Amino acid sequence: MGEANIGPKPIDAEEFRKHAHEMVDFIADYYRDIESFPVRSQVSPGYLKTLLPPAAPEDPEALEDVFADIQSKIIPGVTHWQSPNFFGYYPSNSSTAGFLGEMLSAGLNIVGFSWITSPAATELETIVLDWLAKLLKLPDEFLFGGNGGGVIQGTASEAVAVVLLAARTRAISENKRKGLAEAEILSKLAVYTSDQTHSCLQKGCAIAGIPLENLVIVPTDSSTNYAVSPAAMRQALEDGVKQGLLPFFLCGTVGTTSSSAVDPLSALGDIAKDFGMWFHVDAAYAGSACICPEFRHHLDGVEKADSFNMNAHKWLLTNFDCSALWVKVNHLVSALSTTPEYLRNKASDLNQVVDYKDWQIPLGRRFRSLKLWFVMRMNGASGLRSYIRNHVRLAKRFEGFVREDPRFQLLVPRTFGLICFRLKPESDDPDNGRTLNLTLLEAVNSSGRMFITHTVLSGVYTLRMAIGGPLTQDKHVDAAWKLIQEEATTLLR
Amino acid sequence: MGEANIGPKPIDAEEFRKHAHEMVDFIADYYRDIESFPVRSQVSPGYLKTLLPPAAPEDPEALEDVFADIQSKIIPGVTHWQSPNFFGYYPSNSSTAGFLGEMLSAGLNIVGFSWITSPAATELETIVLDWLAKLLKLPDEFLFGGNGGGVIQGTASEAVAVVLLAARTRAISENKRKGLAEAEILSKLAVYTSDQTHSCLQKGCAIAGIPLENLVIVPTDSSTNYAVSPAAMRQALEDGVKQGLLPFFLCGTVGTTSSSAVDPLSALGDIAKDFGMWFHVDAAYAGSACICPEFRHHLDGVEKADSFNMNAHKWLLTNFDCSALWVKVNHLVSALSTTPEYLRNKASDLNQVVDYKDWQIPLGRRFRSLKLWFVMRMNGASGLRSYIRNHVRLAKRFEGFVREDPRFQLLVPRTFGLICFRLKPESDDPDNGRTLNLTLLEAVNSSGRMFITHTVLSGVYTLRMAIGGPLTQDKHVDAAWKLIQEEATTLLR
Structure with a gap:
C-alpha cells in the first residue's frame, strides 16, 4: 500500500530540530536586543489588518517568510513585558528555566x-x-x-x-x-x-x-x-x-x-x-x-x-x-x-x-508543573529569595528617589516592589493632579523608554511603578526616575 | 552602588541560547525515538513521590541534572499523546509549526x-x-x-x-x-x-x-x-x-x-x-x-x-x-x-x-494566535486539507479491516477518523461483551504498543480507535489492527 497522498509532514524530527534551533536564536536575539524596542507598542488600533492578507495562504509558506513578518509586523505591535524598563501592572516573569519548562510541555503536548x-x-x-x-x-x-x-x-x-x-x-x-x-x-x-x-x-x-x-x-x-x-x-x-x-x-x-x-x-x-x-x-x-x-x-x-x-x-x-x-x-x-x-x-x-x-x-x-519544577531546581530556594530581595532593594531605591524630590509625593508606604506616587499638583488644581499625572504618564510611556501604569486611591490619580522584571537592574530604575523627573520638569515649566 | 546581591541571572541571552538549544535537541530526539516508549505509561499511582525529594533544593541545580531526571523519572510517567500509536480519546495534535508558535509565545511572554x-x-x-x-x-x-x-x-x-x-x-x-x-x-x-x-x-x-x-x-x-x-x-x-x-x-x-x-x-x-x-x-x-x-x-x-x-x-x-x-x-x-x-x-x-x-x-x-498563524502559514490550506484527508483514508482502511474479520463488529458507521467497534460476544454472554472487550482493551493497552479508549453506546461497551495523530502512518494503523486481532485470538482461545 505505501504512503499515498499524505501531504506535508507535520512533524519530522530533523526538520523540527532545524526550525526550532532557528527559533531559539530568534528568541535569544530578542532578549539580547530587547532594550532597543519601545517598551509600550506605539502602533494605532487596526495597524495589523493593513499588513496581513485577508485569508490564509492556499500553499505552505517558508519559515523565513514568517520570521520576516514577525520582525516587521508583529514585534512593532508588542508591548515588551520582559523589557527591563517595563514597570506597568505587576510583572509577568519569564526566565530561562521557565521557558525550558514551557518548551518541554509544548513538546510532549500531553x-x-x-x-x-x-x-x-x-x-x-x-x-x-x-x-x-x-x-x-x-x-x-x-x-x-x-x-x-x-x-x-x-x-x-x-x-x-x-x-x-x-x-x-x-x-x-x-x-x-x-x-x-x-x-x-x-x-x-x-x-x-x-x-x-x-x-x-x-x-x-x-x-x-x-x-x-x-x-x-x-x-x-x-x-x-x-x-x-x-x-x-x-x-x-x-x-x-x-x-x-x-x-x-x-x-x-x-x-x-x-x-x-x-x-x-x-x-x-x-x-x-x-x-x-x-x-x-x-x-x-x-x-x-x-x-x-x-x-x-x-x-x-x-x-x-x-x-x-x-x-x-x-x-x-x-x-x-x-x-x-x-x-x-x-x-x-x-x-x-x-x-x-x-x-x-x-x-x-x-x-x-x-x-x-x-x-x-x-x-x-x-503539563504546567514542568516549568515550576525547572524554576525551583535551576534557581534553588536561595536563588529565588535573592531574586525577590534584589527587586525589593531596587524598589526601596526608587522610593528614596521620590522622597528626595519635593515635587513628588508617595501615596502609600512601599511594602514590596510597588511604589505608588504622583507629581504634586498646585493646591488650587481643579482636578487634584489627575490631568497633570495622566499627562506625565503618557509622556513617559509614549517615549518608549519605559512603561508604567496608574490607579486611583481615595480619588487621587496615582502612578504605579512596579519593579519585578527578570532583566531589571539598578541602571534601569535610575534611568526611569531620571526620565520621570525630566518629563515632570518639562510639564511644570 | 552597582549590582550588589542580585542573585542568579534569571535570563541571560547567551545562557538562554545555550540551554534552549539543548532542549530543542532533547525534544527532537524525543520525536525521533517516540516509538520506543510504551504508548500508555505503565507506572503505578504514587510512583513519582518515591523518586523525587520532599522539598525544593536550597541551591541551584544544573540543567543536566534536570535532564537526567526527565529521562529516568518523568518520561516513564508520560502517556505519549504524540506517538503514532496513540489512538485514544480524540487526538491532541502537535506539529513543528504549532511548536514554533508556542516557543515564540513563551519567549515574548506577554x-x-x-x-x-x-x-x-x-x-x-x-x-x-x-x-x-x-x-x-x-x-x-x-x-x-x-x-x-x-x-x-x-x-x-x-x-x-x-x-x-x-x-x-x-x-x-x-x-x-x-x-x-x-x-x-x-x-x-x-x-x-x-x-x-x-x-x-x-x-x-x-x-x-x-x-x-x-x-x-x-x-x-x-x-x-x-x-x-x-x-x-x-x-x-x-x-x-x-x-x-x-x-x-x-x-x-x-x-x-x-x-x-x-x-x-x-x-x-x-x-x-x-x-x-x-x-x-x-x-x-x-x-x-x-x-x-x-x-x-x-x-x-x-x-x-x-x-x-x-x-x-x-x-x-x-x-x-x-x-x-x-x-x-x-x-x-x-x-x-x-x-x-x-x-x-x-x-x-x-x-x-x-x-x-x-x-x-x-x-x-x-499570545496563542501565534501558533495558529504559524500552522496556517507553514501548512497552507491545501496542506491542512491533505492532513485531514490522510487520516480519514487511514480510518477507512481500519474500518475495512474490522468489516473483514467476522469476529468483530462496527457499532456505528464511520464518519471522520473514529471507528467504534467491538469483539462480538457469544449470544449468551451475561454482560453482552463488556468484560470481553474491557479485557481486550486492557491487553492491548498494557502491551505499550498502542493506546485506545472506550465508550458505551446504548449500553454496549464499545472500543474507540481514533486516528488523527501527526505521526500516524499506514504501518501504525496496520500494526494496531494486527495486535488487536492477536489479542482477540488469545482471548477467544
Missing part, C-alpha cells in the same frame, strides 16, 4: 485531565505544589497528605472562580440542611470583600450567578493603607445578616492590585469562622515575596483560610500561566466533577489518584 | 488581556480567527466586521461555559422585561441537549448555577446513529414549557465524543429560533474536517447558530491549547466585562479596540 492521561503530569504537579507550599510555610493542611492539596490554575481569576464555586456548593448544601429552599438560598448568598480586591472576584460572582447586589464591598482608606478594617467588615456582615443575606465567602488580599495593601488575615479568618464563611486569601502578586522569612509575616493568619493562591507567573520566574491554588479540604471536586463513561479508567474508578479535571473549569490541561 | 498590553496579540487573534472562519466557510456574521468575531479559548469547556454565561445574561434580561423576578428566572432557566453532548455542558451548567434538573437531556439511539432527533427535541421543549421551564440554551454537536455523531444543525436551529433560545454548535473534534469541501455539509445549518466552536488543538496541528470560538453578536462582553481603574487606558475608553479579557473567564491570556 493533555493531563486525568491521572491516566500522563501520570507524571499529575504527580509532578502534586509534588511541586507541596514544594512551593513548604517554601511559603503554608500549614500542612494545604499539602497533599494533610487532607488538602495544590493545583495549577491558569490565572488568579480562575483560582478565585473555582473556590467561589466550591464555597457556593458547600453553602447550598449547608443551608438546605437548615431547611431553606435552593432558590431562596441562591438569591441570598453573599460575598464579602474590600474595595481593593481584584476585579476577578466581581467577575467570579457574575460567573457563579451571585447577584451583584450580594457582593458586599467594604470601603478602605489611607488610614489603614487600604487594608480592610476588621471592625468595618464585621459590621457589614452583621448588617447583612440582619437584612437576610447568607454570607458564605470572604476574600482577603495580600498585596492588592492598586497599592500592595495587605489585609489583616488573622482577624478576617476569625470573622469568617464566626459567620461560617469560606475564607479565601488572594496573594497573586505578593505571595512570591513570602518565600523570604522577612516577608512571611504578611501571611500570618493564612492557617485560618480555606484556600490560598499566588501567581508564580507574576514574580517567581515562571512563564505565564501558572497560578498556584491550595485548598484545605477539597470541596472543588464536589463542585466540578463530571465522570462521563468515555473518561472512566481503573485508577480513577478505584479512587487511587488525583484527577485534576475535577479541580478546574476546563477539562484539558497542559 | 499577557494580552487588553489591546494596549500588546496590540499585536489581540489583532493577530482577530485576523487568524477570520482566516479560520473562512476556511470553514462560516457565515460572515461570525467574522469581525460582520457584527461578530472569534476568540481563542483554552478548551471547549471554557468556550461552552462562556457562551452559556452570555446566553444566561441575555435570558435574564429578556425575562425581566417580561416582568419576571430574577430569582424565579434563575430557578427556571433550562438547557436542552442530547445524551451524547460532551460532559462540559453539564459542568458549564454547574458553574453557571443552572439547577441540574433544568438540564434536559434528550436520549438518542442507533436509529439515528446517535444524532439527536429534532422531533424528540421539540417534544421535550414543549413539555418543559408546559412545566413552567424557561428554555434558553440549545447545544448541538458535530462529532460527538463517543461516536462522532452529527446532530441535525439546521433543524435544531429552527427549533432554537421557535423557542427564542441561544443555539450553540460544538464541533470541538470534527470542526477541523470541515475545512475540506467534502465534509463541509456537516456544518450546514451553522448559519442559524449564535455561537460555534472547534478545537484547533485536536485535529488541526495546533499544539494544546487552542479552542476557537465564534459568536455572532457579542453578548460575551455584557456577561464578562469588568473595568477596574487600574486597567483603564485610552484605546479601551474610546471603544476603539477589542479587549479579549471581556470574552473569557480569566483576565490574563497568552
